[in-house]
Amino acid sequence: MSQENNEMSCCVVSCEKPLDQNYWDQQYQANTTGWDLGQVSPPIKSYIDQINDKSIRILIPGAGNAYEAEYLLQQGFTSITVIDIAPTVVQKLQHHFSGQAHIHIIQGDFFEHEEKYDLIIEQTFFCALPPSMRQRYVWKMHSLLNDGGRITGVLFNRSFESGPPFGGSQTEYEQLFQAAFEFKTIACCINSVKPRHESELFVNLMKNSSVHVRLYKLSGFTCMECVDTNIKLIEAIQGVQHVSVNTAMNDILIVSEKELPIDALKNVLSYDSKYSIDNLYTTNKA
Ligand SMILES: C[S@@+](CC[C@H](N)C(=O)[O-])C[C@H]1O[C@@H](n2cnc3c(N)ncnc32)[C@H](O)[C@@H]1O
DSSP, X not given: OOSOOSSOOOOSSOTTSOOSHHHHHHHHHTTOOTTOOSSOOHHHHHHHHTOOOTTSOEEEETOTTOHHHHHHHHTTOOOEEEEESOHHHHHHHHHHTTTOTTEEEEESOGGGOOOOEEEEEEESSGGGSOGGGHHHHHHHHHHHEEEEEEEEEEEEOSOOSSSSSOOOOHHHHHHHHTTTEEXXXXXXXXXXXXXXXXXXXXXXXXXXTTSEEEEEEEESOOOHHHXXXXXXXXXXXXXXXXXXEOTTSOXXXXXXXXXXXXXXXXXXXXXXXXXXXXXXXXXOOO
């Protein structure tokens, strides 16, 4: 598909495939980029228009053709980074923005990127990820933001039969980002492009810098009931503010007031030898 149809539809390549570099690059090579608006997303444009400080550090993950970056440049912003996993679109961006000192273009995986930003713009990146990566997204976003930093942009407020895109709802997002971020705004967009009319939420989430947000690897869980029981046990640890487990039951996101020793978490699960939790993802207190 070349431009967006009435619905933002699933990509042509089988969605059973892993949504990796190959998958996304094939979409750009085959021009099956139905998500591409061909313009800066209007709700994001309105948000950009009211930012006074043009020197803030801005990241656009999964930027695609990066219309938002182009608009930021036009408005005089001086520190824009875009990252995308697909080499084909990144080469295009490098050519398009060549000689522009205020934009930094990276080909790579957002989840491996290490930097600090004041603003991260969300535009059909979250919905492109498998839902099992949502806890990882929250953790990574938190770690990439400076104190007072924000994720701002649009999230779908609808479901899709198959994905990508993968949909969601306000309730789901409120649960997911709970405690790690403060909801400055979450509201239906009034100026979405026509095909997305009444199906997008505008979000402005400020990093909660007073908490530690950590992602751990879980194993041994095969049913959501068991997960829920163990979430309650971890939530009972002093200082824990929020716990959430991904749909694949192998990532656990823990938001806490203080750093939790891994042994405290291991102890909680030690009543059943089939369960384990490992400290695979750690960051400095961000
Ligand atoms: C649905 S497209 C959206 C592109 C752009 N934001 C837009 O609205 O036109 C999702 C983009 O995320 C990129 N992507 C997917 N997984 C990624 C990852 N782990 N790291 C960086 N980019 C990724 C894809 O290559 C693709 O360009």
